[in-house]
Amino acid sequence: xxxxxxxxxxxxxxxxxxxxxxxxxxxxxxxxxxxxxxxxxxxxxxxxxxxxxxxxxxxxxxxxxxxxxxxxxxxxxxxxxxxxxxxxxxxxxxxxxxxxxxxxxxxxxxxxxxxxxxxxxxxxxxxxxxxxxxxxxxxxxxxxxxxxxxxxxxxxxxxxxxxxxxxxxxxxxxxxxxxxxxxxxxxxxxxxxxxxxxxxxxxxxxxxxxxxxxxxxxxxxxxxxxxxxxxxxxxxxxxxxxxxxxxxxxxxxxxxxxxxxxxxxxxxxxxxxxxxxxxxxxxxxxxxxxxxxxxxxxxxxxxxxxxxxxxxxxxxxxxxxxxx
Amino acid sequence: xxxxxxxxxxxxxxxxxxxxxxxxxxxxxxxxxxxxxxxxxxxxxxxxxxxxxxxxxxxxxxxxxxxxxxxxxxxxxxxxxxxxxxxxxxxxxxxxxxxxxxxxxxxxxxxxxxxxxxxxxxxxxxxxxxxxxxxxxxxxxxxxxxxxxxxxxxxxxxxxxxxxxxxxxxxxxxxxxxxxxxxxxxxxxxxxxxxxxxxxxxxxxxxxxxxxxxxxxxxxxxxxxxxxxxxxxxxxxxxxxxxxxxxxxxxxxxxxxxxxxxxxxxxxxxxxxx
Numbered sequence: 326x327x328x329x330x331x332x333x334x335x336x337x338x339x340x341x342x343x344x345x346x347x348x349x350x351x352x353x354x355x356x357x358x359x360x361x362x363x364x365x366x367x368x369x370x371x372x373x374x375x376x377x378x379x380x381x382x383x384x385x386x387x388x389x390x391x392x393x394x395x396x397x398x399x400x401x402x403x404x405x406x407x408x409x410x411x412x413x414x415x416x417x418x419x420x421x422x423x424x425x426x427x428x429x430x431x432x433x434x435x436x437x438x439x440x441x442x443x444x445x446x447x448x449x450x451x452x453x454x455x456x457x458x459x460x461x462x463x464x465x466x467x468x469x470x471x472x473x474x475x476x477x478x479x480x481x482x483x484x485x486x487x488x489x490x491x492x493x494x495x496x497x498x499x500x501x502x503x504x505x506x507x508x509x510x511x512x513x514x515x516x517x518x519x520x521x522x523x524x525x526x527x528x529x530x531x532x533x534x535x536x537x538x539x540x541x542x543x544x545x546x547x548x549x550x551x552x553x554x555x556x557x558x559x560x561x562x563x564x565x566x567x568x569x570x571x572x573x574x575x576x577x578x579x580x581x582x583x584x585x586x587x588x589x590x591x592x593x594x595x596x597x598x599x600x601x602x603x604x605x606x607x608x609x610x611x612x613x614x615x616x617x618x619x620x621x622x623x624x625x626x627x628x629x630x631x632x633x634x635x636x637x638x639x640x641x642x643x644x645x646x647x648x649x
Numbered sequence: 650x651x652x653x654x655x656x657x658x659x660x661x662x663x664x665x666x667x668x669x670x671x672x673x674x675x676x677x678x679x680x681x682x683x684x685x686x687x688x689x690x691x692x693x694x695x696x697x698x699x700x701x702x703x704x705x706x707x708x709x710x711x712x713x714x715x716x717x718x719x720x721x722x723x724x725x726x727x728x729x730x731x732x733x734x735x736x737x738x739x740x741x742x743x744x745x746x747x748x749x750x751x752x753x754x755x756x757x758x759x760x761x762x763x764x765x766x767x768x769x770x771x772x773x774x775x776x777x778x779x780x781x782x783x784x785x786x787x788x789x790x791x792x793x794x795x796x797x798x799x800x801x802x803x804x805x806x807x808x809x810x811x812x813x814x815x816x817x818x819x820x821x822x823x824x825x826x827x828x829x830x831x832x833x834x835x836x837x838x839x840x841x842x843x844x845x846x847x848x849x850x851x852x853x854x855x856x857x858x859x860x861x862x863x864x865x866x867x868x869x870x871x872x873x874x875x876x877x878x879x880x881x882x883x884x885x886x887x888x889x890x891x892x893x894x895x896x897x898x899x900x901x902x903x904x905x906x907x908x909x910x911x912x913x914x915x916x917x918x919x920x921x922x923x
Contacts, residue, residue, distance in 0.1 A: 359827045360748025367739035367758070367798065374795040378772035379764065385772070392775070444667055447660035454664075460910060461668045464675065467906040467913070470856030471874045472895035475881060476674035479681060479888050486677050489693040522670070527917055534918045554656075572921050583765035586859055604767050611771040612863050620771060627768030635763050 386624035391616050398618070404625035415622070422601040426581060429517060429602065434577030436521045437528050438570055444525070445532030446558070459533070466526035474590045477519050481505040506592050509599040516591060516600055523587075524580070528573045535569045536562070568645060575641045579634050603630060678899070681892030689889040708893040716869070717876035718897065724786050724793075724872055725854045731794040732801055732850045733843060740805035741831050745817060755806065762799035766859075774863055784866050793854055800920060801846050807919070808842030809835055845916035848909050852902055873898045 386404055388397035403411070410416050444462070448455060465473065480486040481504055488500040501508050505515040539562065547557050585604030588594060594601040594609075603626065610623035681689055683700040708714050742748070743755045773792050777783035782791070812835055820830045836843070858874040865871060871879075877894045880886065906913060 356746070357748040360742045360746040360751065363742035363746060363827075363831075364739045364754060366735045367802075368754070370735060370791070370795050371758075371798065374773070374776070374792055375761070377776050378769045381772040381775060382769055385775075440667075443663070447664050450657070450660055451664065458664055458668055460907065461671050463906065463910075463913070464671055464903065467852055467902050468675075468856070468899045469853075470898070471858045471877055472678075472856070472898040473674055475877065475891055475895050476678040476681075478881075479892060480674060480677050482888075484693065486693060486695070526671075527921075530914060530917060531921055534914075569921075576921075579765075583767055585767065590858065604765075607767050608770070608859070611774075623771055624768075627765070627771070631763065631765055631768050634765060638763065 382624050382627065385621050386628050388621045389618040390620045391614075391618045392620050393616070397621075400621070404621045405629070408622060408626055408629070418598070418601070419603070419606060419626075421598060422603050422606050425513060425600060426602045426604075428513065429520065430578050430581035432517045433520045433524060433581055434574040436517070437524045437577055438573060440521065441525045441528035441573070442532055442566070442570075445529050445536055446562075448529070448533055449536045459530070462529055463526045465523045469523050470586075471590050473523075474519070474587055478506065478591055481515060483507065506600075507596060509596050512592055512596060512600045516587060519591070520580075520587060524577060527576070531569045531573060532566060535566045539565055571641060571645045575638065578637055578641075582630055582634050582637075675899070678892045678895050681889050682896045684889045686887050686889055689887070704889045705893045705896070708890050708897065712876070712880070712890065712894070713868075713871075714873070714876055714894055714897050717871050717873045720786070720870055721855060721872040721874075724789050725851050727786070727790045728793040728797075728854045729847050729850050731790060732797050733847060735794060736798065736801040736805055736846075737836065737839075737843065738831070740802055741809055741835055743802065743806045744809035745814070745835075746827075755802065758798050758802045760799070766796065770860060770863070773860070777864070784864055784870070786870060788864055789857075789861060789872075792860060793850075793857070797846075797850050800849070804842055804846055804849075804916065804919060805839070808839045812838050841912065841915070844909060845912040845919070848905060848912050849916045849920075851905065855902055856898070 385397070387401055388399050389404070390397045407415060408419055448458060448462075451458075482488075483502055483504040485504070487505065488502075491497060491500040501511055505511045543561060544557055547561055552560070581602075583604055585602050585608060588600055588602050588605050589608060592600040594605050607623050607626045607630070610619040610626065676695060680695050680697060682705055683702070684697045684704065685699070685701055686704075688698060739758075743751060774783060777788045777792075782788040816834050816838075817830055820834050825833070856874065857872075858878075861872055861875055862878070865875060868879075873894070877891065877898060880891050880894055
């Protein structure tokens, strides 16, 4: 969550070595051993779960394997090339998934900011019910998962609540007889709406905390100088919230790159690949190809997603520094 | 004057409208869980014509959701316990102890934040197959604990660093050993951070679906999300039971959230803003 500000955190680690043991005359080695003993469980767990997995993942991305045969067939960077352009079946599929991912990556953060900022400003302006509303807004975040996605599937069914609602308010022409997830044209936009619905809570919460941290005197002074509320919002509030906006956008972009749970659960990429995304492709190449030798490609694609996220984070940090 | 009143009305209307949007799927989840199989096919009313508890009871007992609930409780409980033990020790060392590699190790754990879950999902499964723990609850708990490392280390190291050093020196002067200082001075004082870490671990673990899906084969070990999935994978899904099962999943999480709300809020704001 906190990739943006990790460098600020360096300051939180005490820069000076903590004071030497007084009175008890502990040796330097003693202190070192104590330190290592405290981090041992975490390091051991990482050596077990982390080193092997990262190592295997990297190595596997250079090989062909179906998960059963004893031998890996080393192919160098062929997996990466296959994914990018060489494989006549997979590469186009992947391009489509990349295009869908890109749409999610742009639409979800943009809509999230567009909804949660006004919502936070409105929430900050009321006193009564603020606590209650904040709790209600937060529910989609804590419940994120299969249960809520199934509830959405239920209301999005062909004879589900949303179609009925549209019909009853005279917007029957907008209803989807095949269901919103069954129609190739509406499936992806519908998933984007659900994703925005799940990401608004955290964004609103962050904006609210940001708004509450703004010195009221600054706003007051601007009002006295004759600034209209809209000018205050545009010239003072928005710039002060920029770091938060950057964090929200970054979180959204990373979720779009890595997240595929909602796609797996609600459409599994359908209808006809219209909601296929890159994360889902990795999942399928990893677990759904039976005996085909796709595990190496799954790994290669996974590392490409890792590189993509890293790159985006660096770009974001650079931009943010320039703004500051 | 009139202008500001209009603005206020608009703001309030928007707030209420969004509250309804937020609640929308939950309302239908609640509604569906109290309908019979016939009614869920027949009627699209939000308020059930003849509300019944049978659907929830059937789901809870005959469809084994009680068992799934216990499994989920076990996996989530062990994960939270593991996270608290392993990373409070490590974070204490990062925050207050002095040893070579302290900074490098801290940064290393934090930088794991960049490794996406999907990238290591397959290697984790391969590893667990080799270790013979694939398909067991232990096989879920270990990667879950390891996966929380970056965020947890960040939050806990921050929490421990905020505790005044004089307390440690005083305990030291009284002859307390390092572990005793950690246990009796630092842990109690860091309680809010520990609770934050616990809830931020518990909720995603409770809802986890992907690793659980590709790991577990034995239905007697299924957690709630997998149990829910089996209801919809049949030929004719009974949405009333699906919604009842969904309700069983979300109610504990919502209760936890309402009880410990400020820890969620502090944790998330703290994690992003540093």
